[in-house]
Amino acid sequence: xxxxxxxxxxxxxxxxxxxxxxxxxxxxxxxxxxxxxxxxxxxxxxxxxxxxxxxxxxxxxxxxxx
Amino acid sequence: xxxxxxxxxxxxxxxxxxxxxxxxxxxxxxxxxxxxxxxxxxxxxxxxxxxxxxxxxxxxxxxxxxxxxxxxxxxxxxxxxxxxxxxxxxxxxxxxxxxxxxxxxxxxxxxxxxxxxxxxxxxxxxxxxxxxxxx
Numbered sequence: 001x002x003x004x005x006x007x008x009x010x011x012x013x014x015x016x017x018x019x020x021x022x023x024x025x026x027x028x029x030x031x032x033x034x035x036x037x038x039x040x041x042x043x044x045x046x047x048x049x050x051x052x053x054x055x056x057x058x059x060x061x062x063x064x065x066x
Numbered sequence: 067x068x069x070x071x072x073x074x075x076x077x078x079x080x081x082x083x084x085x086x087x088x089x090x091x092x093x094x095x096x097x098x099x100x101x102x103x104x105x106x107x108x109x110x111x112x113x114x115x116x117x118x119x120x121x122x123x124x125x126x127x128x129x130x131x132x133x134x135x136x137x138x139x140x141x142x143x144x145x146x147x148x149x150x151x152x153x154x155x156x157x158x159x160x161x162x163x164x165x166x167x168x169x170x171x172x173x174x175x176x177x178x179x180x181x182x183x184x185x186x187x188x189x190x191x192x193x194x195x196x197x198x199x200x201x
Contacts, residue, residue: 024072024138025138025139025140026138026140026141028140028141028197028200028201029138029139029140029141029200031200031201032140032200032201037199037200038140038143038200040139041139044139
């Protein structure tokens with residue numbers, strides 16, 4: 001699964017630290033998601049989408065191999 | 067605000083875990099060395115020291131559980147991976163070590179402290195690798 005976290009974060013002008021604070025996780029978790037090393041839970045995905053004012057599937061999307 | 071609360075909860079639980087771990091270690095030292103140097107051959111004090119040690123251990127376990135529950139999902143995953151590996155290595159390594167003793171391949175008796183060291187080291191290495199992997 002891929003995501004557009006970095007792009008959305010840039011649009012909102014948020015640092016990893018600020019986004020982490022908004023959704024109640026560590027900066028390490030944001031970084032791991034941006035590097036596609038970690039796939040978040042549904043709850044966390046929904047929280048992230050809410051911060052960006054978008055639908056979950058606009059921030060997270062499946063790849064052909066998924 | 068919510069994040070501040072979350073961070074503060076993790077910090078507070080970490081402090082509590084440090085305190086309970088220290089308490090448990092001290093109670094373990096008292097239960098171990100008390101009968102040797104302070105109250106030789108006093109069964110009542112021995113039982114009391116062991117009960118206190120078990121109580122402190124129970125407190126430490128509960129606080130550790132609370133700390134893990136307060137972590138975020140990636141941190142929990144790192145902890146779970148490390149614990150899973152430590153448990154596996156502990157069971158496999160511990161039973162292998164026991165077999166070495168039973169079959170007299172090793173000259174000395176198997177000691178529980180080796181198992182504790184093995185589990186602790188595996189857990190710490192697992193945590194280190196997990197933190198590196200998701201850095």
